[in-house]
Amino acid sequence: MNSVILRVAAQILKPVFLIFSVFLLLRGHNAPGGGFVGGLVAASAFVLQMIAFDSAEARRHLRFEPHAFLGLGLLCALSSGIWAFFQAKPFLTGLWIKLQIPVFGLLKLGTPALFDLGVYFVVLGGVMFIFLPLKDE
Amino acid sequence: MKYLIVLPIIIPLVAASFCLLAWPWRQVQRWIGVLGSAALLAASIALFCQVNTSGIQVMSMGNWPIPFGIVFAADLFGSIMLVLGAIMGFAVSIYSLAAMDQKREAFGYYPLFQILMMGVSGAFLTGDIFNLYVWFEVLLMASFVLLSLGGERGQIEGAIKYVALNLVSSAIFLAAVGILYGTVGTLNFADLAVVLQHYPNQGLITTLAMLFIVAFGIKAASFPFFFWLPASYHTPPVPVSAIFAGLLTKVGVYALIRVFTLLFRGDTGYTHEIILVMSGLTMLTGIFGAVTQNDMRRILSFHIVSQIGYMLMGLGLFTKLALAGSIFYIIHHIVVKTNLFLVSGVVEKIFGTTELKKLGGLYHSRPWLSVFFLISALSLAGIPPLSGFFAKLVLIQSGLEIERYGIVAIALIVGLLTLFSMTKIWNEVFWKNPPEPVLPAPSFSPVGWMLPVTALAVITVCVGVLAGPIFELTIRTSEQLMNQEIYISAVLGARP
Numbered sequence: 040m041n042s043v044i045l046r047v048a049a050q051i052l053k054p055v056f057l058i059f060s061v062f063l064l065l066r067g068h069n070a071p072g073g074g075f076v077g078g079l080v081a082a083s084a085f086v087l088q089m090i091a092f093d094s095a096e097a098r099r100h101l102r103f104e105p106h107a108f109l110g111l112g113l114l115c116a117l118s119s120g121i122w123a124f125f126q127a128k129p130f131l132t133g134l135w136i137k138l139q140i141p142v143f144g145l146l147k148l149g150t151p152a153l154f155d156l157g158v159y160f161v162v163l164g165g166v167m168f169i170f171l172p173l174k175d176e
Numbered sequence: 177m178k179y180l181i182v183l184p185i186i187i188p189l190v191a192a193s194f195c196l197l198a199w200p201w202r203q204v205q206r207w208i209g210v211l212g213s214a215a216l217l218a219a220s221i222a223l224f225c226q227v228n229t230s231g232i233q234v235m236s237m238g239n240w241p242i243p244f245g246i247v248f249a250a251d252l253f254g255s256i257m258l259v260l261g262a263i264m265g266f267a268v269s270i271y272s273l274a275a276m277d278q279k280r281e282a283f284g285y286y287p288l289f290q291i292l293m294m295g296v297s298g299a300f301l302t303g304d305i306f307n308l309y310v311w312f313e314v315l316l317m318a319s320f321v322l323l324s325l326g327g328e329r330g331q332i333e334g335a336i337k338y339v340a341l342n343l344v345s346s347a348i349f350l351a352a353v354g355i356l357y358g359t360v361g362t363l364n365f366a367d368l369a370v371v372l373q374h375y376p377n378q379g380l381i382t383t384l385a386m387l388f389i390v391a392f393g394i395k396a397a398s399f400p401f402f403f404w405l406p407a408s409y410h411t412p413p414v415p416v417s418a419i420f421a422g423l424l425t426k427v428g429v430y431a432l433i434r435v436f437t438l439l440f441r442g443d444t445g446y447t448h449e450i451i452l453v454m455s456g457l458t459m460l461t462g463i464f465g466a467v468t469q470n471d472m473r474r475i476l477s478f479h480i481v482s483q484i485g486y487m488l489m490g491l492g493l494f495t496k497l498a499l500a501g502s503i504f505y506i507i508h509h510i511v512v513k514t515n516l517f518l519v520s521g522v523v524e525k526i527f528g529t530t531e532l533k534k535l536g537g538l539y540h541s542r543p544w545l546s547v548f549f550l551i552s553a554l555s556l557a558g559i560p561p562l563s564g565f566f567a568k569l570v571l572i573q574s575g576l577e578i579e580r581y582g583i584v585a586i587a588l589i590v591g592l593l594t595l596f597s598m599t600k601i602w603n604e605v606f607w608k609n610p611p612e613p614v615l616p617a618p619s620f621s622p623v624g625w626m627l628p629v630t631a632l633a634v635i636t637v638c639v640g641v642l643a644g645p646i647f648e649l650t651i652r653t654s655e656q657l658m659n660q661e662i663y664i665s666a667v668l669g670a671r672p
Contacts, residue, residue, distance in 0.1 A: 104199060106199035110195070110196030111197065114193045117189055117190065132239040
């Protein structure tokens with residue numbers, strides 16, 4: 040598609056989409072959101088690049104091949120379960136640490152977030168895996 | 177080590193992830209595939225030894241209280257299946273190094289293969305009926321892609337039938353699980369077994385059991401739901417055919433045996449009688465189909481159907497000896513059937529086809545291949561002292577014991593016809609003179625092809641030679657299955 044407006048908009052919207060996707064990812068633990076929808080929003084940032092420019096441009100913005108995101112995401116999700124082994128708990132047991140951070144207050148970090156991050160990458164990789172060859176056709 | 181029970185899931189997932197990360201480097205993927213399969217085999221054997229010595233292993237995922245969380249439970253039956261699956265996975269990954277073409281390798285054959293193995297392992301280990309559905313889906317997703325990978329015309333035609341029928345089966349399975357949950361409010365196998373024993377309305381339970389027979393019957397390719405199998409199994413490349421032939425229908429048989437020994441045994445006179453009738457008809461239709469075919473891989477595909485009948489026969493008879501016979505049969509069948517498909521791959525490599533009338537003379541040019549084929553073929557037909565003989569012997573003995581002469585007669589006749597159709601392949605492919613004009617055999621290094629074929633033929637002979645200890649193991653396995661209290665107390669007793 041050859042549209043100047045779309046190209047300019049795509050450039051501006053990319054960081055907005057990506058920040059919003061991370062917001063959705065982090066919000067997902069207790070509220071609507073999560074890795075799946077976050078990954079979809081992130082993927083739409085790159086799909087927009089692909090529509091406005093071409094697939095090469097989208098690949099350049101993505102930096103890594105989609106399969107790499109798939110593999111990374113799967114390992115990330117798996118690692119969330121492995122942590123439990125070190126504490127002699129069953130596979131996938133949720134573990135939490137509490138951090139006291141100056142200005143922001145109490146931060147609870149847990150392995151479920153790691154799982155969600157894995158889902159985020161798998162969805163991002165999966166969507167790009169499907170879309171990039173479509174544009175190449 | 178109590179984490180052994182999740183390793184058969186984790187190892188293929190890690191291997192698949194690394195294959196994805198190594199996407200552009202085909203050579204790296206190949207070795208990750210072999211390493212992953214080898215590690216899976218090692219973990220499965222270790223788990224089996226642990227189950228064998230210290231009883232059923234249980235782990236509740238995420239430390240959720242049983243029966244609310246998803247439970248993994250490895251009993252003897254599940255871990256035997258797991259070891260068999262892992263052996264086949266390993267043999268086929270070695271074979272794939274030689275037999276898989278570059279195009280399919282570049283499109284993710286190795287990660288898909290690992291995901292398939294993960295689905296199979298998960299189905300054998302899970303102790304939760306909804307989770308069983310999930311693992312079925314995992315292995316089906318992988319199998320859909322493996323079946324259509326490459327996009328040849330015949331493949332796509334086969335894949336459409338396969339996908340359509342399996343989706344129907346999954347829908348019925350899911351509906352049955354939903355109704356079951358709506359009825360008794362639990363999904364954990366052990367908990368279900370307890371609740372179903374005392375459920376007042378047994379008629380409803382029997383109705384549900386019928387839904388499960390249909391769902392798993394389609395997956396296991398039993399009569400009257402078998403027709404998708406001969407329509408699709410000969411289309412993909414041989415390594416894919418071989419792993420499908422060896423494992424996928426057996427997951428269906430596993431699910432049938434699991435569900436009909438643990439959950440639905442309130443009205444065995446009705447449900448297991450139906451299974452018995454199905455098994456007889458499965459044997460007959462499968463073998464008649466095979467007799468009429470004139471393509472090596474098609475004949476072998478129909479044989480899978482007829483062999484499924486034997487496995488269900490033991491479940492239908494439902495005595496300790498009969499179930500042991502079924503399990504023995506599964507052990508024998510998985511090894512033999514995979515090997516026959518692997519041999520058909522070598523034949524296809526040499527002649528470029530598996531149509532019987534275009535083949536011939538292999539006994540002269542490839543004596544070892546012929547010997548290995550003969551071992552597997554005669555074992556399939558049940559010639560002593562090979563593994564198939566003992567498997568059939570146990571089944572027939574158990575049939576005579578409770579005076580079910582009809583099914584025994586069918587089993588014997590089908591055994592005879594199996595021998596007939598195996599000699600047909602032998603005559604056409606190995607014995608008769610090669611067709612004119614003789615094509616020059618393509619030169620290829622036979623090591624990668626022959627290594628797994630040899631190994632599986634040796635295992636077949638070993639199963640025959642070690643029939644005593646294996647029979648003793650299958651008897652213990654069937655005792656564990658027949659006495660559902662052992663499973664129930666192992667799982668529910670693991671409550672913190």
